Amino acid sequence: xxxxxxxxxxxxxxxxxxxxLWHPLTQHKTHPDVLAISSAKGALLFDDTGKxxxxxxxSWYTCMYGHCNPxxxxxxxxxxxRLDQVVFSGFTHExxxxxxxxxxxxxxxxxxxxxxxxxxxxxxxxxxxMALQYHFNKGQKRNIILAFEEGFHGDTFGAMSAxxxxxxxxxxxxxxxxxxxxxxxxxxxSGDVLVQxxxxxxxxxxxxxxxxxxxxxxxxxxxxxxxxxxxxxxxxKKHDVLAIADEVMTGFGKTGKxxxxxxxxxxxxxxxxxxxxxxxxxxxxLTTATKKVYQAFYSDDISKGLFHGHTYTANPLACxxxxxxxxxxxxxxxxxxxxxxxQWHQQFDAAIKEHSKxxxxxxxxxxxxxxxxxxxxxxxxxxxxxxKHFMKHGVFLxxxxxxxYVLPPYVITKQQMEKIYATIQSTLEIV
Numbered sequence: 001x002x003x004x005x006x007x008x009x010x011x012x013x014x015x016x017x018x019x020x021l022w023h024p025l026t027q028h029k030t031h032p033d034v035l036a037i038s039s040a041k042g043a044l045l046f047d048d049t050g051k052x053x054x055x056x057x058x059s060w061y062t063c064m065y066g067h068c069n070p071x072x073x074x075x076x077x078x079x080x081x082r083l084d085q086v087v088f089s090g091f092t093h094e095x096x097x098x099x100x101x102x103x104x105x106x107x108x109x110x111x112x113x114x115x116x117x118x119x120x121x122x123x124x125x126x127x128x129x130m131a132l133q134y135h136f137n138k139g140q141k142r143n144i145i146l147a148f149e150e151g152f153h154g155d156t157f158g159a160m161s162a163x164x165x166x167x168x169x170x171x172x173x174x175x176x177x178x179x180x181x182x183x184x185x186x187x188x189x190s191g192d193v194l195v196q197x198x199x200x201x202x203x204x205x206x207x208x209x210x211x212x213x214x215x216x217x218x219x220x221x222x223x224x225x226x227x228x229x230x231x232x233x234x235x236x237k238k239h240d241v242l243a244i245a246d247e248v249m250t251g252f253g254k255t256g257k258x259x260x261x262x263x264x265x266x267x268x269x270x271x272x273x274x275x276x277x278x279x280x281x282x283x284x285x286l287t288t289a290t291k292k293v294y295q296a297f298y299s300d301d302i303s304k305g306l307f308h309g310h311t312y313t314a315n316p317l318a319c320x321x322x323x324x325x326x327x328x329x330x331x332x333x334x335x336x337x338x339x340x341x342x343q344w345h346q347q348f349d350a351a352i353k354e355h356s357k358x359x360x361x362x363x364x365x366x367x368x369x370x371x372x373x374x375x376x377x378x379x380x381x382x383x384x385x386x387x388k389h390f391m392k393h394g395v396f397l398x399x400x401x402x403x404x405y406v407l408p409p410y411v412i413t414k415q416q417m418e419k420i421y422a423t424i425q426s427t428l429e430i431v
Contacts, residue, residue, distance in 0.1 A: 013048060031384075035391070040067030043412040045396060053396040054416045058409045061217075061249050062280030065328050066411035072279050072324040079320040088116065088313040095319035102326050103288075106258045108267040113294045115287045115306065116314040120248035120274035121154025123285030124210065126308055127270045128158040128177070130289060131208025131242040134296045137304045142207035146200075146241070149181045152218030153210055153246050153272075162210045165218060180206075184216070185228025194231055201239045208242040208270075209233075213260035214364060217249040220403035221369035223362050226263050233266035242293065243268040248285075252276040253329055253338055254407065256365035269293055279325035284318035337410045341366045344414065345406070348421045357428045359402075369405040370424065372431055376402040386427060395423040 013036045023034060038048045043066060045053045058064050065072065083093060100114045115130075117123055128145060135142040145162055152168070153159040160169050161176035169176075180200070185193050200206070213229065216222040233243050245268035250260035254276070261268055270293060273286040297306050312318070328334050345368040352370065353361045359373040376382045383399050390397045397404060397420070404424055408417065 042066040043409045043416050051394065053391065053394050054412070054419055055409060056390075056395055056397045056420045057405070057407050058276075059280055060275065061254065061407050062275045062278075064252065064254070064276045064410050065279050065325060065334070066409050067280070069279060069324075069328070069411075071328060072281055072321055075324040076281065076317050076320050079317055083316045085312065085315055085317075087311075089309060093314075093316050093319075095316045095323060096314040099319045099323050099326075102323060103286075106326075106330070107271065107288060108259065108261050110267045110269075110290045111271060111288045112291045113289045115289065115308075116310075117285035117287065117308075118310045118312050118315075118318075119154075119283050119285050120272070121156040121159045121285075122310065123248060123272040123274050123287050124153040124162070124244070124246050125156045125158045126285075126287040126306075127244040127246070127272045128162060128208065128210060129308060130270055130287065130293060130306065131210075131244055132177075133304075133306065134242060134293055135207050137296045137299070142205050143178055144206045145177060145179045146206055146209040147179055147181055148184050148211050148216065148224075150184075150216055150219040150222065151181075151210070151212055151246075152216065153212075154248075163218075182232075184222070184224035185232060187225050187228070190225060190228030190231060193228065194235060197232060197235060201235070201241065204239070206239070206241050208244050209236050210244040210246055212246050213250060213268075214255060214263060215250055215260065215367055218400070220371075220400040221362065221367060221405045223364055223369075230264045230266050233264065233268070237266065242270060244270040244272065246272045248272055248274045252325070253334070253410070254365050254367055256338065256342060258329070276325065278318050278321040279328075281321040282315070282318045283312075284315065284322060334410050337412075338366060340414070341408060341410070341412065341417070344417050344421075352421075352425065355428055357431060366410070367405070367407050369403055372402040372404065372428075374402055374431060382431070385430070389427055389430060390423055393419075393423045393426065395420050397424075 014034060017034055036048045037045050039046045043055050045055050086093060115126055117126055147162040150164045152165055153162045158177055160172060161179045163169060164181055182197060183193055214223060214226060236243055245261050247259050251273050257263060269290050271288045277286060278284045297304055342365060345363050349361050349363055352358060357373050359371040361370050383401060386399045406420055
C-alpha cells in the first residue's frame, strides 16, 4: 500500500532539495523546481501526492524490465546476504564469473574478454583507452579517434572528446584528445563517406572509431543505414582501426535484437555496455573486447597492462542484477513484449506520420521518434512547455528539442502505451 504525503510535506521535500542538491543537465536559476518521486513499480512512477506517471523512456533506458522488478530484487537481496563488495584487483567472485559466461553466449561471436567499470561514460572511456593503448603497445604512433558527427558517448573527458554535441562540451574542448568526425552513412551518401574515409586512413594515424550503431540517442534518436555502417567497419578493419561500438543505449533488446551490432555483418572489436545491463537497479559498466585486442595487453612487461580501475568494479550486487536482467531478457514473455511494442509503434506511426505538424518519424525496435515541424532550442521554452504538458497528463517523456521520442520498459501494458500515444497526439494541438 502506497502512503500519501500531504502537500505541505511535499513542498518541504522540494525546499530541502534546493538547499544542497545540484541536479544534472539543469540550470537551477531558470528551473528551480523539481518533482519528488516517492516510489515506482512496473512502468509507473509515483510522486509524493500519489499521482502516477507512465515512464515512457524507462528512466533513461535503464529500467527495461520495469521498476522494482521482484525477480531482480529477490536475486540481489539473496546476494546481499553473502557478499556485498570486494576489490576486483586480485580477487574474483561467482557473480562476475557467471555474468561473463552468460553474456558471452549472446554477445557477437568475436567478443571474448570483459572489463568492468561503473557507468556508460566509463565504459566508453575504457574502450577509447583500449584502442589508443592497443597501438601504443604495438609500437605504433596512432593518436586519432574517429567518431560520427553529433555522436554522444558520455561526460568523462575521453567520452566527451568523442561526442559532437557542443551543448555539453563547450567549456572543455581545449582539453580534449584528438578526435575527427565523419558523417553518418545514409542510403544516399554512403559512397561519399567511404571515399572521404579511404583518403583519410592513408595517413595511418587513426587508432579507433567509436560509434553508436544505428541510433544516435542524444542526437534525438537519429538513425542511420546499416549497410553503410557495415561498409565503414569493413574499411576500418583493413587498416587495423579498432571499431568501438557504444551500445550503452542500444544494448539488450532495444533495437529488436540483443544488440544493435547484431543488425550489422561486420562486428566491432570493442563493445561498451551499461544502462539496461543492470536493469536500472544499480550502476555498472562493461567494455568487452576480442582476443586480438586483449593479446596486445598480454605481456611480461607490466606497463603494457590496462591500468584502469574503479573501486566498485564488478560489484557483486551489480553483477547479480545484470544476471537476473539477462535471464529475463531471454524469456518468451519479454521477447513477446518487445514484439508487441514494435507493432504498437508501427500502428501509431501509420496514424500520426501524415499529420501537418509532424515533420518526420522513425522507428527501430522499441525506439520511436517523432520530429515536430517547428524549430526549437534543445532546452528552450517550447521544449519546457512540451515536458510540462506530458507530465500534466501523467506521462514522463523528455523531448530533445523538437523531437519527441519513446523508449518504454518492456513490461509496459497496451493501455499505458495508448496513454503515451494519446498524450503525444494532444501535444500536436498546442504547438
